[in-house]
Structures are given as C-alpha cells and as structure tokens.
Amino acid sequence: MSATLFEKIWTNHVVTDRDDESLIYVDRVLLQENSFHAFDKIRREQRSVRNPAQAFAFSDHYVPTRNRELGLGGITDPEIRNMVELIASDTDAYGIELFGIGHDYQGILHVVGPEYGITQPGLVIAGADSHTSTHGALGAYAFGIGSSEVAHVLATQTLWRSKPRTLQITVTGERQPGVSSKDLILYLIRTIGSGGAVGYAVEYTGDTIEQLSIEARMTVCNMSIEAGARAGLIAPDEKTFDYMRGKPLIPTGSAWDQAMQHWQTLKTDDQATFDRDVRIDATAIVPQVTWGTNPEMVVDVTGTIPDPAKENDLERRARMERALEYMGLQPDQSIQSIPLDRVFIGSCTNSRLEDLRIAARVMDGQTCRLPTMIVPGSEQVKRAAEAEGLHQIFENAGAEWLAPGCSMCVAINGDKLGPGERAASTSNRNFEGRQGQGGRTHLVSPAMAAAAAITGQFDNISNYSEARSWNL
Amino acid sequence: MEPLVTLKATAAPLRLANVNTDQLFPARFIKKPRAVGYAQYLFHDIRRNDASELDQNFSLNQARFSDAKVIVASANFGSGSSREGAVYALYDAGFRALFAPSFGEIFASNCLKNGILTATLDQPTIDAIQSLLLSSDDASVIVDINSETLTLPSGESISLTLDPFQKHCLINGLNEIDLSLEFHDAISAFEATYRQQYPWISS
Ligand code: SF4
Numbered sequence: 001m002s003a004t005l006f007e008k009i010w011t012n013h014v015v016t017d018r019d020d021e022s023l024i025y026v027d028r029v030l031l032q033e034n035s036f037h038a039f040d041k042i043r044r045e046q047r048s049v050r051n052p053a054q055a056f057a058f059s060d061h062y063v064p065t066r067n068r069e070l071g072l073g074g075i076t077d078p079e080i081r082n083m084v085e086l087i088a089s090d091t092d093a094y095g096i097e098l099f100g101i102g103h104d105y106q107g108i109l110h111v112v113g114p115e116y117g118i119t120q121p122g123l124v125i126a127g128a129d130s131h132t133s134t135h136g137a138l139g140a141y142a143f144g145i146g147s148s149e150v151a152h153v154l155a156t157q158t159l160w161r162s163k164p165r166t167l168q169i170t171v172t173g174e175r176q177p178g179v180s181s182k183d184l185i186l187y188l189i190r191t192i193g194s195g196g197a198v199g200y201a202v203e204y205t206g207d208t209i210e211q212l213s214i215e216a217r218m219t220v221c222n223m224s225i226e227a228g229a230r231a232g233l234i235a236p237d238e239k240t241f242d243y244m245r246g247k248p249l250i251p252t253g254s255a256w257d258q259a260m261q262h263w264q265t266l267k268t269d270d271q272a273t274f275d276r277d278v279r280i281d282a283t284a285i286v287p288q289v290t291w292g293t294n295p296e297m298v299v300d301v302t303g304t305i306p307d308p309a310k311e312n313d314l315e316r317r318a319r320m321e322r323a324l325e326y327m328g329l330q331p332d333q334s335i336q337s338i339p340l341d342r343v344f345i346g347s348c349t350n351s352r353l354e355d356l357r358i359a360a361r362v363m364d365g366q367t368c369r370l371p372t373m374i375v376p377g378s379e380q381v382k383r384a385a386e387a388e389g390l391h392q393i394f395e396n397a398g399a400e401w402l403a404p405g406c407s408m409c410v411a412i413n414g415d416k417l418g419p420g421e422r423a424a425s426t427s428n429r430n431f432e433g434r435q436g437q438g439g440r441t442h443l444v445s446p447a448m449a450a451a452a453a454i455t456g457q458f459d460n461i462s463n464y465s466e467a468r469s470w471n472l
Numbered sequence: 473m474e475p476l477v478t479l480k481a482t483a484a485p486l487r488l489a490n491v492n493t494d495q496l497f498p499a500r501f502i503k504k505p506r507a508v509g510y511a512q513y514l515f516h517d518i519r520r521n522d523a524s525e526l527d528q529n530f531s532l533n534q535a536r537f538s539d540a541k542v543i544v545a546s547a548n549f550g551s552g553s554s555r556e557g558a559v560y561a562l563y564d565a566g567f568r569a570l571f572a573p574s575f576g577e578i579f580a581s582n583c584l585k586n587g588i589l590t591a592t593l594d595q596p597t598i599d600a601i602q603s604l605l606l607s608s609d610d611a612s613v614i615v616d617i618n619s620e621t622l623t624l625p626s627g628e629s630i631s632l633t634l635d636p637f638q639k640h641c642l643i644n645g646l647n648e649i650d651l652s653l654e655f656h657d658a659i660s661a662f663e664a665t666y667r668q669q670y671p672w673i674s675s
Contacts, residue, residue: 015662148585151649156652
C-alpha cells in the first residue's frame, strides 16, 4: 500500500479509533508560560504527568527583551514576572525541563525545538501555540493545542484527532533574486486564501522546496497555519539529516544509524495520491508585502493597495474596507509610498541565524532611519550571530539588538506598537491589535524589513545588485 | 470532575445576545492565575457602568440572583475566541448549567470539558423563561440531566434534548481525560511497542 508522508506518520501513532476520531500518541508536547491553566487542571483533578521527559517548556511569550542580564529581577511588571515564575514552579513540580531565563538554549519554542533536537522526522508534536506547524519542516506532524488539550497530553500522552485530508503543494522554478521563503509562503496564502488549507495536512514538494535550507523550510511550515492548515510538512532529506547531526537530543552512533533507517522511509511513495493538489510557479514571485489585517491580504512590493470598489463579493469588500480603515491606507496607493514608523525583525517565523545574516548584509555600513528592534529567536541564535559579529553591524546601523523571545510578534511582554504606529515586521500575523492596540503591521521578509529600516519605506530588494549573492 | 445529575438552584436571566468570550472574561485578565478566583472577572466590563460601578440593571448584579448556578441567556452565548478563561470564570462563579437559543461552538465544547451543561431551547421558550424569572419572586429551577428536564419555579417542566455523549460525561463526572484514561491499557501497550521500535525517541 502506498502512502503519503503524513499518512505514514499518522498510521504509526494511532492507539485506537472511536467513531470518526483516533487516539493519537504524542511524542513531544511543547509548553509556554500560558500553559499554567493546564498545570492548574492537572493539579485540580489530582492527576500525574505521564511522561515528564516528553514535555518541554519555554519562557518566550512573556519574557522581556531588555535587562535580561538582571534575570528575574529585570522584570518590572509584576504580572509578567508572575507568568515567568509560574512556568518555572509548575515545570519544577512535575519534573519537566524548562528553557527559561538563564538557560543556554532559552528562546521561542519553535526556534529552540529544532535547534535542540527535540524536533525530529516522523514525530507527533503538540505545542501550546498555533505556530507549532513550524516543526513540520523536519518531517514531523506538528500542531497547536489549547490548555485543556495540553493537560490531556500531559496526563495521557495522547490526543483525540480526526484524520486531516491531505494537500500537496508543489512549488517549482528558480526564485528571483531577493525572494525568500517568506515571500513564497505569503504568496501562497495570497493565492489559496487564509481558509485555503482548512482541514488539510499540507505536504510541500517540488524543486523550489528541496532547494530551501532547513531554516527557510521552517518559515514556510510556520505560516501554513495562516492558510488554515492543520499542519505543514516537508519530507526529510540529506539537508535535514545534516541539520540535525550533533544537536543535543539527536541520537549518535548506532542509535543514529537505527534512526536513519526509519527517517529514510519518511517520504511520500511514488504511487501515493493526495486529496488535493496545488501547483505554484516560483519564478513569478517578487517580494511580498501585506497591506491589510489578515495574512491573505498581500500584494507585490511593486503593486498598489487594492480597491474594494472593484471587489464583487460584498462580504470581502466590507472586510477590505475595514482593513483599509484600520491600516490608514487608500485604494491604489503604491506600496512603495507607504511611510513606515518602525521595524521589527524577529518571531518564530524569521529570527533564525540565516534571517539575521541577510538582515545584516542589507544593513552593513548603513544607518537606520527608523527605530528598529532585532530580536533573535533564541540564546543559541544570539550567540552564533554575535560570534559572526552581526550584532555589531546592527548596532552600528543604530538598530537595537535584544534578548530572545516572542517580543513584538504578540506584544504581551511589554514590546508593542503604539496606536497608529506602522511597522514592517517579519512576524506572522497582521491582525488588528496583534502588535499593540491600534498598531499597523505589514508582514515582510527579513531582507525587506532590513531595507525598510534603512530607507524608511518598502523597497524592491530584487533590484539590489547584491541580492543575487544572498543565499536565500 | 464533579458529576452533574440534578441541580436545584437559582436561575438568572441574561437578556443580551452575542455575549462573546471577551465580554465573559476580558483579555487583560488572562495573565491572572486561576487560584485568585476568576469569578471576579466574569462579565467584568459589561456588568459595570461608565463609572466602573456595578450596574444594577445587569441581572447578575442583583441580590436575588447572587447565588445563581444557572443562566438563561440569549442567542449566540459564548461566541468569539476559544479562550477557556471564559468558562473558568463561569465555573468559579458557581455556574453549572447554561440555557440559550444557541452557543458559540468552541465555548460549548470547553464547557463540557469543565463539567458545565449547555442546553439549547428555542427562542420563544427562552424569552418566556427570562420574563418569568424577571417577574416572579421565586427564581429557583431544577435541572435534571437523567430525565432531561428543566423545572421552572411555576412547576412547569420543560423537556431538553441533550447530546448522549454530553449526558454521559456530565452524569458520570467524566471529563475528556477520564474518558481517555479508560484506554490506559491500550496506551501503555502501544507505548511499550513503540519504544522498542524507536528507542532513540524517548531515551
Ligand atoms: S513568536 Fe509569535 S507566533 Fe511565534 S511562538 Fe511566539 S507568539 Fe507565537
């Protein structure tokens, strides 16, 4: 029987079936500060945590990006401090490893998971954050869950799930200079819509995907959720295996060989079919910019703001009008004419070493016109970037080089946009108020954000002569 | 979880359509630990007037509904985000049964996970019950899950249609974790084989 990559992982994890749902074994559960409700539930119901070693917790959503050297003492807001302390005491009580402040690998759960070897091909990974789909870049079935379900996994190591349908998205062709995996996924969401993959586990295939680095693949899988997908996966290949080698939780010696035998079977069989297929021509993609309040509201950097009057679907038209009002934009205004206030480079979408390298190449020797925050995804990324001197490039350009965490992606740690402030952001959600009440977000790639920091507006970076040499 | 079989309690009418989870439990309180008691945040903003005082027109602020465990609400109760804090707030404030013409889907499923009954009744019935509760001195009702009935202060009994799975969970005080733990042996057997086959994953 031929099967897709997703089907192989699914079959491997079914404990039992009930009506239209299956009880799925969960290999790893990822927690963050908001998981305190799950721990409360476990306590209230007097349950135990079945396998603490299969749970990993992260201080990322609430940790401040400043005064980190002061440890907990650097957190002035008592409520935020309480959140950071809670996850520490809860994980301590149940013997769960915490990547907290002061840990060598502290950082955003979706950045640390792969770099610590928590993420591996073929695993089922459930995380207390919707962007858990990121981990699919290594060939895992990974998805976000709410607090009751976190408690369910902690207590049972399983979850009830209905089997998603399968969708293959094939991306082919060579990308133009300056076009990154962020542009690719924004273009895809623009093409299929924010509900375009609802109910599906997506597998990305095609030479463009194969050509992407593992970090770039994570960006694609990360934002799969913004197209409504239940998960995004990419079959592991030589690049995946090279990436994993030597990471703390990756097996070595004969265990590695044994794991490899399994990992190499994790690909869609030639004869297997998907419930649906979508093809994307990568050669047509130019740098993308969101103009509205949903990640499907995307246009080319060379384009203009769409005119709601030309939209025939009335509901859509109303949404567009509301988005334009919130964003303070006019129909037909050119994207490159929008004046920006701030730049945020960070989040689990784009805060890895490669993202920072590109941003540094754009900023090298330049001066930022806009206040610019650069928030590495993890301590590990921060150390690696500093070893290469990237932080000096940023600081010389006048950007802020900060401590790892979610920061202004979700704006609950104190970093936020003011009302009406407009930012170029490398994060994943441009919802109303997401980056601060009244804040206006334009989602872009790290290179685009860095260029915006320098010029104060969106530039078509494909025209930069050096773009050809960026290893995107 | 506490089983819910019969409940004799005061029922409070809440005549407000589309009450969403943000109104049930405003987002700014999500950082609060549950231990502080979420009851104080329930309906926090909508139960107060502009001067931040409790609004006596809001039924749940009235002394005669202060010990209510039942809410007879209006359409689309619990719409909006999946925030489970909304359900915690209701639970902490003592509510165990909710009646409305319709409920937010995720909210209703979160209620079940926390042992709170959500039962739908048609609009005219809800209107009539709300009027009755507002006008009569006695607002005590009896909810009986077994017989699927709601008995009003007038003695009139209204029949309910409950989902068999919901009924089973509430009567037995089962939550989803309990149900899944009925598969404990199957999980252990699966895990043993799985670990043998893929030893590097858990070592
Ligand atoms: S960076 Fe943003 S999307 Fe990613 S885990 Fe943090 S809050 Fe969630």
